[in-house]
Structures are given as structure tokens and as C-alpha cells.
Amino acid sequence: xxxxxxxDTLEPMDPTMDTPMDLRYTDAQExxxxxxxxxxxxxAPSPHSLxxxxxxxGFEAHRAWERTMFADRWSVVSWPxxxxxxxxxxxxxxxxxxxxxxxxxPLRVSQNGIFLLAPTLFEFGTDEQKARFLPPMASGEEIxxxxxxxxxxxxxxxxxxxxxxxxxxxxxxxxxGQKTWASRGAFAEWCFGLFRTDPEAERHQxxxxxxxxxxxxxxxxxxxxxxxxxTGFAELFFEEVFVPDSLVLGGVGRGxxxxxxxxxxxxxxxxxxxxxxxxxxxRLVALxxxxxxxxxxRAVLTADAVAQxxxxxxxYRLHTLWTATRVLDGGSVGSExxxxxxxxxxxxxxxxxxALALLGPAAELHGGGADAPWLDGYLFALAxxxxxxxxxxxxxxxxxxxxxxxxx
Amino acid sequence: xxxxFTGQQIEFRDTVRQVLARECTTDDLRAAFAAPAARTARWAxxxxxxxxxxxVPETYGGLGLGLxxxxxxxxxxxxxxxxxxxxxxxxLAAPLLGDLEGAGxxxxxxxxSWLEEIAAGSIAAAVGPPPGSPAPVAGAVxxxxxxxxxxxxxxxxxxxxxxxxxAEVTPITSLDPTRRLGAVTWEPTAExxxxxxxxxxxxxxxxxxxxxxxxxxxxxxxxxxxxxxAADYAKERKQFGRPIGAFQAVxxxxxxxxxxxxxxxxxxYGAAWALDLGAPDASRSASAAKACASDAAxxxxxxxxxxxxxxxxTWECDLHLFLKRAWALxxxxxxxxxxxxxxxxxxxxxx
Numbered sequence: 001x002x003x004x005x006x007x008d009t010l011e012p013m014d015p016t017m018d019t020p021m022d023l024r025y026t027d028a029q030e031x032x033x034x035x036x037x038x039x040x041x042x043x044a045p046s047p048h049s050l051x052x053x054x055x056x057x058g059f060e061a062h063r064a065w066e067r068t069m070f071a072d073r074w075s076v077v078s079w080p081x082x083x084x085x086x087x088x089x090x091x092x093x094x095x096x097x098x099x100x101x102x103x104x105x106p107l108r109v110s111q112n113g114i115f116l117l118a119p120t121l122f123e124f125g126t127d128e129q130k131a132r133f134l135p136p137m138a139s140g141e142e143i144x145x146x147x148x149x150x151x152x153x154x155x156x157x158x159x160x161x162x163x164x165x166x167x168x169x170x171x172x173x174x175x176x177g178q179k180t181w182a183s184r185g186a187f188a189e190w191c192f193g194l195f196r197t198d199p200e201a202e203r204h205q206x207x208x209x210x211x212x213x214x215x216x217x218x219x220x221x222x223x224x225x226x227x228x229x230x231t232g233f234a235e236l237f238f239e240e241v242f243v244p245d246s247l248v249l250g251g252v253g254r255g256x257x258x259x260x261x262x263x264x265x266x267x268x269x270x271x272x273x274x275x276x277x278x279x280x281x282x283r284l285v286a287l288x289x290x291x292x293x294x295x296x297x298r299a300v301l302t303a304d305a306v307a308q309x310x311x312x313x314x315x316y317r318l319h320t321l322w323t324a325t326r327v328l329d330g331g332s333v334g335s336e337x338x339x340x341x342x343x344x345x346x347x348x349x350x351x352x353x354x355a356l357a358l359l360g361p362a363a364e365l366h367g368g369g370a371d372a373p374w375l376d377g378y379l380f381a382l383a384x385x386x387x388x389x390x391x392x393x394x395x396x397x398x399x400x401x402x403x404x405x406x407x408x
Numbered sequence: 409x410x411x412x413f414t415g416q417q418i419e420f421r422d423t424v425r426q427v428l429a430r431e432c433t434t435d436d437l438r439a440a441f442a443a444p445a446a447r448t449a450r451w452a453x454x455x456x457x458x459x460x461x462x463x464v465p466e467t468y469g470g471l472g473l474g475l476x477x478x479x480x481x482x483x484x485x486x487x488x489x490x491x492x493x494x495x496x497x498x499x500l501a502a503p504l505l506g507d508l509e510g511a512g513x514x515x516x517x518x519x520x521s522w523l524e525e526i527a528a529g530s531i532a533a534a535v536g537p538p539p540g541s542p543a544p545v546a547g548a549v550x551x552x553x554x555x556x557x558x559x560x561x562x563x564x565x566x567x568x569x570x571x572x573x574x575a576e577v578t579p580i581t582s583l584d585p586t587r588r589l590g591a592v593t594w595e596p597t598a599e600x601x602x603x604x605x606x607x608x609x610x611x612x613x614x615x616x617x618x619x620x621x622x623x624x625x626x627x628x629x630x631x632x633x634x635x636x637x638a639a640d641y642a643k644e645r646k647q648f649g650r651p652i653g654a655f656q657a658v659x660x661x662x663x664x665x666x667x668x669x670x671x672x673x674x675x676x677y678g679a680a681w682a683l684d685l686g687a688p689d690a691s692r693s694a695s696a697a698k699a700c701a702s703d704a705a706x707x708x709x710x711x712x713x714x715x716x717x718x719x720x721x722t723w724e725c726d727l728h729l730f731l732k733r734a735w736a737l738x739x740x741x742x743x744x745x746x747x748x749x750x751x752x753x754x755x756x757x758x759x
Contacts, residue, residue, distance in 0.1 A: 017415035021476060021681050025409050091409050285755045292756075307748035310755060311675070311696045318674035321411040329412065339667045392656070398666055399659035403639040406654040 017329070023321070025095065032088065033095045036074070040103040043068060047104035048373060054230035059143075059187040062109035066140025076114055076138045083130065084138035090324045094273060101279035112184055113137040113144035115270045117192050120262045124209075124250035133190075133211070147179040147193020147212070147236055148259070154181075155393050157194070158203040158256065162238060164195040164210065172244040173197070175210065175218075178237050183387075185234030186223035189214055192262070194255050207255035211247040218242075228379050266388040268337030269327075272344045274320045277313035280351045280377070284309055284358075287371070291358045298360050305354040312347040319343070335401035338394040345384030345391060352378035411674070413480060421480040424459060425487070432488035434726040437586075440491035441729070444586045446532035446550035451492045455529020459494070463502045465509075468520060469527035474684040475499060475618060479625040479676060486629025489733045491586035493532050493547040499622035500615055501533035501555050502526050508567070508602045508611065519602070522553060522569070535619070536592065537741075538612050539565045546740060548577045548590030557612055558596050560604060567608045568600040584732035614683070617694040619741040621679045624701035628676055630734045631669050631701070631708040637727055638662055638712035645717075652715070661711040668704035675700050692754040695747035702744040705734040 025033070045065065051058035069075040070084055078093040079085025086092075108114065114137060121130055136142040153159040162177020175195055182191065191212045198206030214221065218241035223231035250258035265271060288306045292299040319340070323333060355374040356363040366375055385391040399405040413421075431450045440448075454460050462478050464470025471477075478499055485494050502523065509519045525531040534551035537543040539559040548554060552572050560566040570592075577590040594600070603611050639662055642653030652658050679697040682690035709731045713720045720727045738744070 017412070017418075019410045019412075020414060021412060021677070022410050023678060023681055029409070282759075285752075285759055288752075289756055289759055303752055304745060304748050307752040307755075308699070311699055311748065311751060312671070314693075314696055315671040315675050315700060318411070318678045319671055321409065322674045322677075325409070325411045336670065339670045342663075342667050343671050392660070395660045395663035396656065398663035399639075399653070402666055403635065403662055405639060405642060405659050405662070406651050408654045408656055408659070 025091070029092060029095055032092050033099060036077075036096050036099040037103070039072060039074060040099055040105060043072070044103045044105040050106050052230055053107055053109045054186070054226070054228075054232040056187065059109060062106055063140040063143065065106050066108070066110050070139040075110075075140070076118070079118070079134065079138065083134040090269075090327060091321075094275070094320065094324065097273035097275040098278065099275075101273075101275040104279070109184065110137060110140050110143055111271065112146055112188075112192075113142070113190075116146070116262050116265050117144055119265045119270060120192075120209075120249065120258060123261055124258050128246065129211075129249065142189045143184055143187065144190045144192060145182040145185040145188035145214075145234070145236075147182055147191045149181045150178055151180055155390050157259070157389075158207070160194055160196060160207070162193075162195050163199060164197045164208060164243070167242055172242055173208075173210070173248070175212065175238045175241040175243055178235065180224075180235045181233050181387075182236050183233045185221060185236055186231040191219075191236065192249070194259050197252055197255075201253070204256045206253055207259070208252050209249045209255040209258040210243050211249055212238075212241065212243055216241050216243070227382070228376070263389060264333060264337050267341035267394065268333045269320065269323060269340075271388070272348075274313070274317040277316055277344065277347055277351065280348075281310045281313040284351055284355055287355055287358055287374075295360070299358060302354050302357045305350065305357065309347065309351040309354050312343070312350060316344055316347055335397055338389075338397040339402070341388055342385075342391050342394050342398070345381075345388075348381040348384050349378075352381045411678070413677075417477060417480055420477075421484060424454075424457065424481050424484045427453060427457065428484055428488045428490065432490055434729060437489055437491065437726075437729045440586050441584075444491060444550070444588050446493055446534075446547060446552070446588065447529070448492060450490075451532060452529045454492070454494070455527070460498050460529050461502065461527025462498055463506065464523050464527040465506050468523040470502065470523070475503075475621060475680045476677075476684050479621070479680045482622055482625035483629040483632075486626035486631075486733070486737075487633045489586075489630060489633070489730050493534060493551070493588075495619065495622045495626060496535045496547050496551075496555075497526055497531075497533040500535040500619055501553065503618065504535075504555060504567070504611060504615055505569070505602075508607075519569075525552075534588075534590075535615065538616055543740075544580045544589040545577075545592050547588050548592050549579045549588040551577075551588075554592060554594070555615075556592060556594065556596075557608075560608070564605045565608045565612055566596065566601055567603040567611050568594075568596050569602050570594050570600050574600070582736060584736050586733075587736055613691070616741065617683055617691050620694045620698035620747065621676060621683060623737050623741045624672070624676045624697045625680070627701040627705040627734065627737050628669065628673055630730055630737065631665070631672075631705045634705075634708045634712040634727070634730050634734065635662060635665050635669065637730070638715040641720075642715055658715055661715060665704070665708040665711045668700070668707050672697070672700035672704040689754070689758075692751055695742070695750040695754070698742055699744040699747035699751065702738040702747070705738050706744070709734040709738075 050061045053059055053062040073086050076085045077088050077096045081087050150160050164173040164175045167174050194207050195210055197208040218239040220237040222235040224233050226232045458471050459481055461470035462473050466472040505519050505523050531552035533553040534545050534547035536545040536556040539557045554570045554575055556568050558566045575592050575594040577592050580589040582589045642658050643651050645652050675697040679693035682693045719725050
């Protein structure tokens with residue numbers, strides 16, 4: 001469940017637990033920050049200059065940016081060097097993220113791969129799978145989408161009906177069914193997803209996690225325009241799609257466990273680094289200061305919300321450092337990933353609501369001007385409490401696993 | 409970067425948790441509600457453990473430790489709604505006296521003996537609000553030592569320390585009688601003055617910041633306790649043939665409070681670390697911590713009462729012992745809204 005971290009970086013740092021608390025980074029870590037900052041300032045496109053990654057043109061522009069980063073080993077800093085990373089630890093990854101967001105560099109078109117599938121591959125993948133998939137994932141050459149939800153299985157993921165049967169040739173599987181809400185699905189090269197391999201087994205058993213090439217015969221993609229009109233996700237149809245045995249991840253029938261590891265990354269440490277929110281609240285405070293001069297009566301009405309948004313982002317930053325320290329000390333991330341997901345998704349909304357309230361009537365002006373990103377950000381944030389498992393499901397998990405309440 | 413407590417800090421916390429589970433039951437709390445006192449047998453036990461004198465310099469019989477060493481213990485105090493004044497005495501008065509020990513024009517000897525008496529558990533302190541605040545003095549009734557502030561004759565604030573005999577304390581009724589609120593009348597003199605001018609101003613500032621974080625730490629414990637009580641009740645109470653905790657409506661109330669608690673915690677620990685270090689933005693961290701801890705406690709109080717239903721509204725049910733502490737401490741040393749205002753002012757000043 002750890003972001004982009006290979007197992008060999010998980011050595012306990014201090015088994016005796018007598019390291020005193022210290023929230024400062026080391027000189028070496030600050031030097032790493034400087035290196036990242038100067039590389040980004042020399043190479044990152046200016047903020048918001050690329051077309052949206054949910055358009056064909058924007059997708060390729062974002063892919064090119066991934067390639068640029070990969071060439072200088074900045075796309076996946078915490079991966080081992082053999083897969084294109086720098087082999088640095090989780091704290092350095094958090095530092096890199098801070099610099100990345102501070103530079104307002106482009107959204108990561110490869111996020112499904114590098115932040116979600118990669119940690120799962122490190123945990124469950126064979127050496128061949130890692131060698132085959134990680135480098136092109138890191139370079140942006142192969143972009144991944146997710147095949148989780150189905151028309152009749154969203155929050156109730158274990159209710160999926162897409163199935164995989166043994167191929168007659170007995171060297172693989174034949175996939176049939178329908179997936180939906182596949183982020184990046186419109187343009188991606190690969191898909192990871194869950195299929196039912198044993199229809200007789202109990203719901204959570206009999207599921208298998210497959211890696212599927214999107215141009216395989218039998219795969220049809222129907223892009224779905226999102227609330228902003230762009231095709232950020234898609235519906236995927238599988239009609240007798242052959243997938244060889246080598247593309248099963250984590251073993252036949254073990255799909256639920258493997259998928260939960262991916263979901264843990266999505267809710268926990270890796271998908272939403274705190275830097276995203278720290279950067280947004282810094283802009284929010286600057287916006288507040290500007291609006292205070294222009295329209296003080298409106299601005300003061302939002303003072304409380306602006307302050308709370310900053311505090312929530314700071315709480316997330318510290319909570320992440322707390323979790324990262326535990327992981328470095330040999331611990332793991334459990335059901336608190338669900339608490340984490342509730343917090344980051346609500347924080348994202350709170351930040352953007354405060355910004356729109358500050359902007360007032362100007363908030364609806366879409367498609368241009370310095371303040372337009374707030375509206376885009378708000379539309380993006382609205383999805384947060386829905387994807388990666390709705391917040392209602394996460395509250396069930398918190399109540400059942402953290403507080404021990406009975407399952408309903 | 410290492411954001412975790414040491415094994416020793418965790419062990420100390422566990423010891424204090426065990427002792428308080430035994431020495432501060434809800435029966436004990438009810439007794440304290442009936443007859444509130446500053447010093448008790450429990451206070452002596454905590455002093456023997458080193459908790460009361462934790463931040464008293466070792467020379468005077470204390471442990472010479474910082475706020476970071478104290479926050480986990482204050483959390484335990486909150487968990488049992490400890491009636492004795494640990495925040496005022498150990499988190500505020502002791503460090504203040506330790507800082508000003510050599511500064512007073514007169515009375516350095518008295519300061520040293522107060523420090524020794526705090527470490528020995530033979531006195532308990534109350535600390536008044538900053539000058540100009542209309543807040544009563546918490547813990548004033550029954551306190552041996554009162555740390556008080558005045559705006560000062562020439563506009564500069566002053567810090568004074570008055571022994572119980574030299575002050576007139578008029579009790580003020582609190583919903584939580586163990587708060588022992590009082591209005592204090594006293595005569596500031598050169599004898600009672602410990603600091604003036606910029607020294608006093610910085611002492612008052614740092615004491616307020618420490619108070620915010622120490623109170624926030626206590627609130628974490630109270631919050632955890634209320635959530636646990638409500639979750640336990642929700643597992644046992646049956647309606648429609650099953651435990652009410654199986655219903656999503658009940659689960660989501662408690663999960664919401666739990667998430668607030670989970671994210672208030674690192675703010676409190678981080679602020680304690682920052683204050684000990686004297687980090688430049690420590691004051692802002694303290695305010696962020698108190699704002700979140702106050703909000704988490706208010707939310708946990710609301711939902712734990714709701715989950716208990718009518719039984720939670722009774723005197724017989726133990727819940728109210730913790731609700732009242734949560735309500736009182738949420739407002740003490742700055743409400744969530746006041747601290748948010750401070751956070752924003754600090755952000756605007758530095759942007």
C-alpha cells in the first residue's frame with residue numbers, strides 16, 4: 001500500500017524506537033529538494049499551458065512530459081534504478097511531490113499506473129511482469145486505465161459479473177463483460193481490472209486480477225464525456241478477449257486481495273500526496289489576500305473557511321508524515337487508509353468551495369483567466385468523494401474496522 | 409524527519425494510562441463532581457510518577473522535559489477527564505516559573521521553592537488568561553498558586569504570581585464543577601510581579617500557545633473516550649433485532665467523529681514539537697492544533713450523545729461527565745473560530 005516503494009526500501013529505520021521526534025528534513029533531503037526544484041524550474045511547462053489530458057491532443061502532450069521526466073529519472077523517483085527510478089525513500093518522494101506541485105507542473109497522465117498499479121506490481125508481480133511493465137509505465141509509453149466498476153457493481157465491487165473462462169488452448173483466459181468509469185480509458189494502452197474466474201465461489205473468492213492490452217481483439221471503448229464535457233473516463237466492452245496466463249497478477253482466485261492493495265494505494269499514501277493540497281491552500285491564501293483588497297465585504301465572509309482549508313491541508317501533511325514514519329519503522333497502513341480518503345476528498349472540496357465563494361460571481365467564468373483553474377479544480381474535487389470507493393463505503397470501513405461496529 | 413514518539417514516551421504513556429484507569433474511574437469523577445479539589449491522593453500519585461513535575465528542571469526535583477513529553481500524558485488525563493489541574497500546573501505554571509526563575513527582581517527563592525513544591529505534588533496551580541480577557545480563572549478555587557496577568561500600569565503587560573492566601577477567589581459555577589472556575593481579586597505589587605514589559609509579553613504569548621496545545625491534547629483524550637463509549641453502546645443496544653451500530657446512519661456519525669480525531673492528532677503532536685523547538689511558525693501550529701481538537705471534541709460530543717439516545721441525556725449515564733469537559737475545554741484558551749482567525753492572520757502576515 002505504499003506509494004511507489006519497492007519492498008527493499010521498507011527496512012525498519014530504527015528498531016529500538018529511540019529516535020526523538022524531529023519534523024525537519026536532513027541536509028541530504030534538502031539537497032534532493034534543491035535538485036528537484038532546479039530541474040523542474042528548467043523543464044516543467046508553464047502552469048496550465050498543456051491542453052487538458054482528457055483530450056486526444058492533451059493526452060499526447062502529457063505523455064511527452066512524462067517522457068521528458070523519465071529521461072532524467074524524475075518520473076518515478078522512489079522506484080529502484082533498474083526500473084527507471086532513483087531508489088530514494090518515501091520521504092524523498094514526498095519532497096519531490098512538494099516541489100512538483102509548487103512548480104504547478106502538469107497532472108500525471110500515468111497516475112493509474114505509477115501510483116496504483118505499480119505498488120501492486122511491486123507487491124504481487126513476478127520478476128518478468130515487473131521488468132515488462134514498469135519501465136514503459138515510468139516513461140509514459142504505456143498508459144493504464146482501471147477496470148473496476150461495472151454498470152451493476154460500483155460500491156459493491158465484489159458483485160462484479162464480468163467473467164473470465166479458461167481458453168480452449170489452455171494457455172490463458174477469455175474475458176467477457178463490461179466495465180465502466182474507467183479513468184483514462186478513452187486513450188490508454190493497457191487496463192488492469194477484476195474478472196470473475198470462478199462463478200461458483202463465494203463473492204470475494206473466485207476473482208482474478210488481469211492486465212489487458214486495450215488493442216486486444218474484442219475490446220471496445222466508448223468514451224464518456226464527464227461533467228466538464230471532456231472524456232476523462234470510458235466504458236469498456238470485452239467480447240471474448242484472450243489474455244495469456246502471464247497477464248494474471250497475484251494468482252488465479254486471489255483478485256480481491258490484489259485489488260484491495262491497489263485500492264489501499266488509492267485511498268492511502270500514494271494517489272493524493274499532501275503537496276497537492278498544500279499548494280492549493282497557498283494559492284487560496286494568496287487569492288484571499290487579493291480579494292480582501294478588492295472586495296473586503298465578501299472576503300471576510302470566507303475567512304473562517306479559508307483558514308479551515310489551510311488547517312485541513314496541514315493536518316493531511318502531518319498525518320502523511322506520521323504514516324510515512326510508521327512505514328519506515330516497519331509498520332503498515334491498514335483501515336486508516338479509509339479515514340485518509342475521506343479527509344483528502346473533503347479537504348479538496350473545502351479548498352475549492354472557499355475559492356469559489358471568494359470569487360463570487362466571477363467563479364462561473366470558465367475557460368480563461370488567472371482564476372479559471374479554481375472552477376476546473378472544483379469540478380475535479382467533486383468526484384473525490386465518489387471515486388476510489390465512495391466516502392459512504394469508507395465510513396463503513398472506519399466504523400467497522402477502526403471502531404469495531406458490527407457489519408450491517 | 410521522524411514523526412513518532414520514542415519507545416520511552418510510549419511506555420510512560422502506557423504506565424499513566426494504567427494508573428489512571430485504576431485511580432480515576434467514573435465513580436471517582438462523580439465524587440469529584442460532588443467535592444471538587446485541586447489536590448487529591450491521585451495528584452500525589454501522579455507527582456510520584458513524575459507527571460506533575462515533568463517540566464520542572466531536574467535541579468528542583470522534576471524531570472526537566474518538554475511539552476512533547478507531556479502531550480501523550482495529557483491525552484491520558486483527558487481520556488479519564490482527570491479533575492486535577494495538570495495542564496495549569498505542569499504544562500503552564502512549571503515551565504513559566506522555570507523560565508522566569510532568574511528574571512524576577514525579587515522572590516527568586518520563592519520561585520525555586522514553588523518549583524520544588526510542584527515537583528513534590530504539594531501544590532497545585534491555576535493560570536489566568538491573558539490581560540484583557542473576560543475569561544474566568546480555571547482551577548482558581550482551591551489552587552495554592554495563581555499565575556495572573558495585568559495590562560500593567562504603563563500599557564505593558566505584567567505577569568504576577570500570588571499565593572492562595574493573598575488572593576480573594578469568588579467561585580463561578582461551571583457545568584463541570586471540577587473546572588473550579590473563579591473570579592480572582594488581588595493586589596499586584598512589586599513582590600508579586602515576576603515579569604514585565606517585553607519579557608512578560610513573550611511569556612504570555614508562549615503560555616497561551618502552550619495552553620492551546622496542552623488543552624488540545626486533553627481534548628484528544630476526551631474525544632477518544634466519547635467515541636469509544638458511544639461505539640461500545642452501539643454494539644450492545646439492540647433495536648429492530650440488531651445492534652444499532654449495524655445501521656449505517658449510526659456508523660457514519662461515529663466514523664465522521666473518528667476521522668476528525670485522527671487528523672487532529674498529528675497537528676497536536678507537531679505543535680508540541682514546534683513549541684519545544686521554538687520554531688518560527690510554532691504559534692500558528694498551536695492555533696491549528698487547538699482549532700481542530702476543539703472541533704473534533706464538539707463533533708464527538710454531539711454524535712456520542714445522539715448515538716446514546718435518551719440514556720445519554722441522563723445524570724445516571726457516565727457520558728455527561730465527558731461531554732461537559734469537552735464543551736468546557738473546546739472554548740478554553742481560544743475557541744476553534746478564534747484560533748482559525750489567528751491562523752489566517754499569521755498566514756496573511758507571512759505571505
